[in-house]
Structure formats: C-alpha cells, structure tokens
C-alpha cells in the first residue's frame with residue numbers, strides 16, 4: 001500500500017522586545033544566571049503581571065503578515081503544571097481566545113504554489129533554563145517570561161521538504177518584520193512537529209508522533225525523513241502505531257521515544273485573573289497594518305516586475321531581508337541599461353563568495369562602489385571576466401580597491417593589438433594543424449587558437465579582439 | 476454535580492498535595508458542597524449573558540517596553556532552599 005505523509009508544525013518564537021512579557025526585566029542574553037529576574041518573573045506571591053505593549057504590537061504584526069484574523073477579544077489563561085523551570089507553577093498562555101486564527105502562508109511545492117494553513121498564532125511566555133548535573137538540576141530564570149509567539153500550522157504539509165520550506169518562508173517573513181532573531185541554534189525559534197501517515201487518498205488522519213529536540217531546520221527535516229521511513233515500516237508490517245512523543249537524536253540520526261510523563265496532560269486552563277482582557281479594534285489593526293514593511297512575497301513580485309528578474313533569481317535575492325536590500329541598492333546604483341548584468345553578478349560570483357565564506361550576501365565585506373567599478377571595467381573590456389572574478393575574491397579578502405588589485409596583479413586586459421599580434425604569431429607557428437583545420441572551415445579550430453592565446457597571456461588577452469585578429473590573419 | 480474520591484485524589488496529585496484518608500473524606504464533602512453551590516447557575520437563564528473571563532471593566536492594560544532594575548542575583552536567591560553559585564538548585568530532573 002502507498003502512504004501519504006501528513007505534517008503539522010508548532011513554532012515558538014521569542015520576540016525581541018527590550019523587556020520581558022509581564023515585567024520590566026531586560027532581555028539580555030549572556031548575563032550571569034538569575035540576574036535578569038524580579039518578583040514578577042520569579043512568581044512571588046502578591047505580584048501583578050502587566051503585558052508589554054511592544055510585544056502585543058509585534059505579535060499583531062506577525063499575525064497580519066500571515067493573513068490571520070485578529071480576534072477582537074483576546075485574553076490570557078493559565079496553563080498549570082509543575083516543573084522547576086516554571087516558577088509560578090503555571091505558564092501564562094492563551095487557550096480559547098487566542099490573539100489570531102485562520103492565517104496562511106504560501107510555499108512552493110513541485111514548482112507550484114501551495115497554501116499552508118495557520119490554525120492560530122497566540123501569545124505566551126518562555127520558561128527558565130535547566131542545566132542538569134550529576135546530582136542536581138540547576139535553574140536560571142533569566143529566560144523566564146520572555147514573550148513568545150506560538151504559530152501552529154494546519155496539517156497541510158505533505159513532505160519533510162515542504163516542512164523545511166515552510167520554516168524557511170516563516171523565518172524570512174518574521175525577519176522582514178524584525179520582531180525575532182529566529183535563530184534555532186540559539187533557541188529564539190523552536191519547532192516541534194506532528195507527523196502521521198495514512199493510506200493515499202484516505203480522509204482520516206493516522207496515529208501521530210510528536211517530534212521534539214530538533215535544533216536546526218535541517219534537523220527538523222532529517223527527523224521527519226527518519227519518521228516517514230520508521231512509520232512506513234511499521235504500517236507495512238501491520239504493526240500497531242502508538243501515539244507518542246519522540247526525541248530527535250541528531251548524532252545517532254534517529255528518533256527515540258521519550259519516556260512519557262506520568263498521567264495524561266491535564267493543564268486545567270483558566271482565565272488569568274491578574275490580566276485584564278484585550279480589545280483589539282479595527283483602527284488599531286489598521287494602524288499596525290499600514291506600518292508593515294514590504295514582505296518577501298511582495299518584494300519578489302516587485303523585483304520581477306521592476307528589474308525583469310526571473311522568479312527564481314528574485315526568490316534567491318529576497319529570501320533574506322539584508323540580501324534583498326543590498327541587492328536592490330546595487331541594482332539601483334548600476335547605471336547600465338540591462339539590470340540583468342548586475343543581477344548575474346549578485347546571484348553568480350557574489351553569492352558563491354558569500355556561500356564559500358558561510359555568510360549572507362550583504363555580510364560580504366565589499367563596498368558597493370568597488371563592485372560597480374569592477375563591473376564597469378569588465379564592460380569597458382579593460383579586464384577579463386575571469387580576472388574580474390579573482391579581483392572580486394581579493395577585494396573581499398583584503399578590502400583593497402579593485403583598481404589597486406588590478407595594478408598589483410597586472411591584470412589589465414591586453415587590448416593592445418601589437419602585443420596580441422606577437423602572441424598570435426607564436427601560437428600560429430606552434431599549432432599548424434589547427435591552422436590548417438581552420439582554413440578547411442572547422443570553426444572549432446578558431447576557438448582552440450583563441451584559447452591558446454588566452455593561455456599564453458595568462459588570461460589577460462581580450463578574447464574578442466584575439467578572435468578578430470586571428471580571423472583576419474588567417475583569411 | 477457530585478465529585479468522587481478518585482477525582483479528588485487526582486486533583487490533589489495535580490496540586491502536589493498529599494492527603495490523609497480523613498482529609499480526603501473531608502475535602503471530598505467540601506468540594507461536593509462547593510460544586511453544588513456552583514450548580515445553581517445551571518438553573519438560571521443565562522442566554523442573554525455573554526461569557527465573562529474577567530470581572531473588572533478594564534481592558535488593554537499595557538506597559539511600555541522600558542527596562543526596570545532587576546533584583547541582584549544574591550537577593551533573588553536569598554530565600555532559595557538550595558542554590559549553587561548563581562543558580563537555584565533542585566532535585567535532579569530526569570527527562
């Protein structure tokens with residue numbers, strides 16, 4: 001039997017406000033343990049939480065960016081459970097009246113757009129951090145109370161790759177909004193996945209597994225790939241699937257069952273009496289909406305329209321906000337009429353420089369004006385494209401001006417016909433067979449001869465002029 | 476609505492309190508009375524009453540995103556039954 005995969009993701013985002021969700025403790029990573037804490041976030045009796053205005057603003061931005069319906073009436077609830085990283089013994093979260101519902105995000109699947117539903121985006125707070133030692137667990141409450149958003153997707157994702165693409169798209173949108181660092185390795189973005197299989201075409205969902213402990217987008221994808229094959233094997237051998245939580249073991253490349261906490265989950269949600277409700281009216285939504293920045297999808301369409309980019313090229317450039325801004329600045333500064341030339345530089349040599357250095361395009365240490373002058377020199381045929389690429393690498397490595405690098409490397413393209421003529425004579429003398437071939441009408445032979453001249457000139461000869469000269473010399 | 480002893484035991488466990496048999500007896504009776512009292516609501520016509528999650532007529536109580544001075548770590552840890560360096564220390568949690 002053939003099975004289809006059903007995946008839903010739960011993403012937790014830390015909002016990068018200056019202070020925590022319900023108290024004025026600074027959010028400042030890398031501080032000594034328990035130094036950003038106060039009676040409110042330590043859950044002392046008699047304290048009153050007051051929600052952070054900026055966090056609400058950020059949350060509404062995110063909800064709008066995912067086309068969610070903002071609920072006019074929203075409130076906080078208490079989710080009750082005991083765990084040492086939770087000083088109040090409840091987490092302030094949202095239950096039946098979340099901030100927003102019914103959003104969606106577009107991904108590309110098999111070259112076609114696919115809509116991924118977002119069930120809800122709600123507000124909550126982070127817990128503390130536990131460090132396990134041999135004989136005790138140590139608790140740091142600095143992270144306790146950092147505002148979180150939980151983004152719950154519909155089970156609309158049908159493959160590990162789609163899950164990966166959804167996360168990449170989600171991160172890109174949130175980065176554009178500038179409301180979270182979205183760094184999975186640092187924990188500012190966390191993702192749990194629900195995955196089940198069902199016979200192809202079936203309506204009902206199969207028994208699901210909840211996956212935790214992934215700390216990169218690739219980890220999420222790898223864990224899902226592993227689960228697809230594990231579940232397929234179980235189903236094909238008619239073994240019963242159990243609903244369980246499994247942890248991704250990145251080193252072992254497998255998921256392992258998590259020892260279930262005793263008893264079923266019983267969080268006894270109830271409205272937090274310490275926190276008044278929120279009424280989010282249309283004027284407030286309109287105000288935030290009007291201040292939303294251009295989002296990746298809109299930017300992509302505009303790049304395609306204004307700069308005649310292909311969707312594919314535009315997609316590469318807009319995936320990171322910094323890269324999109326850098327690219328657009330370069331394209332606008334470029335004076336040539338065919339913007340495609342600049343785009344090719346960006347997604348060609350520049351992107352490969354960025355990739356080999358494991359940085360983003362806009363993080364390359366390269367002055368835009370230097371890039372423009374380099375491209376200009378290639379266009380004026382003062383330097384070959386090949387040499388230009390090596391100048392680019394050096395310019396990024398040394399931050400020297402390209403003119404200096406060209407001079408130092410003696411890389412100016414040879415367009416001087418006298419000089420070229422000399423090299424051509426040598427090449428003709430050394431390659432009589434090819435000369436004969438050329439005279440016999442084999443055009444490949446010309447390419448070969450030009451290649452030989454290029455080689456002798458250490459790549460500095462202007463190939464177009466060389467070709468013309470040989471043509472004239474031999475005809 | 477009545478409440479059986481098993482439910483009371485379960486609630487006690489969720490709240491991490493240990494009950495002696497006589498306390499279980501006593502609390503079960505008290506909870507039974509409380510729930511009976513709340514049951515009176517089901518006899519009322521509440522069709523025209525909208526659900527209330529909060530009794531105060533206030534909304535949108537927010538604070539500016541401006542940092543205050545946090546507690547010094549030694550102050551935060553002052554009442555901790557057990558600590559190690561700047562950390563609170565608890566019995567080992569096994570995941």
Ligand SMILES: [Zn+2]
Nearest residue numbers: 023025038041
């Ligand atoms: Zn605090």
